[in-house]
Ligand SMILES: Nc1ncnc2c1ncn2[C@@H]1O[C@H](COP(=O)(O)OP(=O)(O)O)[C@@H](O)[C@H]1O
């Protein structure tokens with residue numbers, strides 16, 4: 297990594313954060329089947345919390361951990377509220393949480409209001425060190441995702457995502473599993489947010505709005521809901537594209553919204569599902 | 582071993598204007614195989630659902646081994662030892678037959694998300710699941726996806742999955758529907774064996790010859806009311822029971 301120039305290090309850093317955050321939503325939406333159109337709110341919570349704390353002199357690691365914790369607390373609260381609603385309503389509820397987050401942050405002077413938080417202190421790891429940390433974050437969330445998928449928790453998530461009512465008949469406490477998914481997924485999103493804040497050193501409400509939520513969801517859906525490998529690939533590609541093609545940045549909502557629609561319409565299994573289908577056809581031929 | 586395991590007292594359930602169950606009272610002794618019969622729309626499934634918690638009675642109480650179930654969630658009731666095989670099959674379509682049953686067999690692990698997060702090995706539960714699939718006669722399809730299988734398999738999957746919960750009371754809603762005569766007879770024999778080993782069962786079933794063969798006692802519902810109760814031979818010779826039934830089978834013929 298040390299041979300890379302600053303530009304490539306910053307790309308690697310951004311990609312690492314995106315992969316981790318996309319996988320954090322994948323725990324909730326992909327594994328447990330709970331759609332969220334407001335994931336950026338948790339990412340933003342972690343970012344604001346960590347940034348304000350390190351600005352106040354708290355050590356970087358403690359700031360990151362606090363951001364993750366606060367995001368998880370908020371995640372559990374939203375999870376509790378969402379236990380009463382299902383499917384399409386959950387989409388609307390989480391979208392509402394996303395807008396609420398932006399609305400509240402904009403109004404609060406302590407949170408920097410419209411102007412955001414600037415001059416976030418440098419963690420002192422150097423560009424390469426920070427890039428390495430973000431890659432480590434992505435790798436750790438990937439490993440954790442694979443672990444969860446193969447654990448009994450992942451087994452239960454499969455059942456909850458498929459048919460909640462039947463899961464209950466089998467004695468499974470569905471609400472507690474949903475809350476576990478929300479807590480884990482939002483904590484990791486909060487951690488990603490803290491990393492993001494200390495990478496760009498300046499955050500504003502717009503960084504955590506609806507477009508960001510849709511971008512994260514697009515990575516999960518395009519990658520293939522629930523597939524760790526597919527989501528990693530989609531997160532890498534979708535976070536690099538806007539860096540290479542500047543104009544994409546202006547049309548993100550249109551592009552990702554369109555991609556989301558196309559995937560749901562033509563290949564509900566996303567990249568992972570399409571790959572499996574192609575492999576099966578090649579084997580069959 | 583003896584004593585009342587299940588008791589419904591004056592259970593009334595209405596859906597909008599429709600009275601599905603009206604003041605229904607009956608009980609099931611420990612180790613009993615009780616048949617619950619009646620024509621279509623009589624309220625049998627509704628009675629079962631008021632036990633599992635899928636529907637909430639407007640009136641009346643359901644107790645299992647002395648526990649009043651009112652206010653308990655579906656999952657809490659399952660954990661009290663109720664195994665439920667549903668009339669309309671509900672397999673997890675994203676899991677193989679074997680894993681559908683293995684998940685239920687892991688109920689001691691899945692009880693707590695924390696335990697589930699730290700447990701990975703599924704081999705014991707899969708072995709147990711395979712035994713249960715063998716027991717109900719569908720082990721040949723263990724690796725198949727539910728979407729590829731006929732109804733007769735999925736009905737037996739429901740039974741195997743309920744058994745995997747190691748229930749103290751097995752609630753079966755038309756488990757023989759969709760099975761051919763030979764398969765139905767075999768599954769009915771299996772149910773009788775399980776009951777012989779001490780498992781208590783409430784069996785809803787339209788296949789009257791199998792019901793008469795394996796149940797020691799029947800409760801008959803018609804139009805949401807209990808119209809008869811007793812040993813099968815006597816119950817089925819009653820004029821009101823025959824009328825409720827024959828009326829329907831003529832209508833169906
Ligand atoms: N969820 C429901 N909503 C409205 N009506 C229902 C519902 N479930 C059952 N019913 C009505 O209640 C009556 C009893 O139904 P059910 O218990 O399914 O009968 P059975 O299992 O004996 O055939 C029927 O008239 C049925 O239409």
Ligand SMILES: [Mg+2]
Nearest residue numbers: 625626627668
């Ligand atoms: Mg019925």
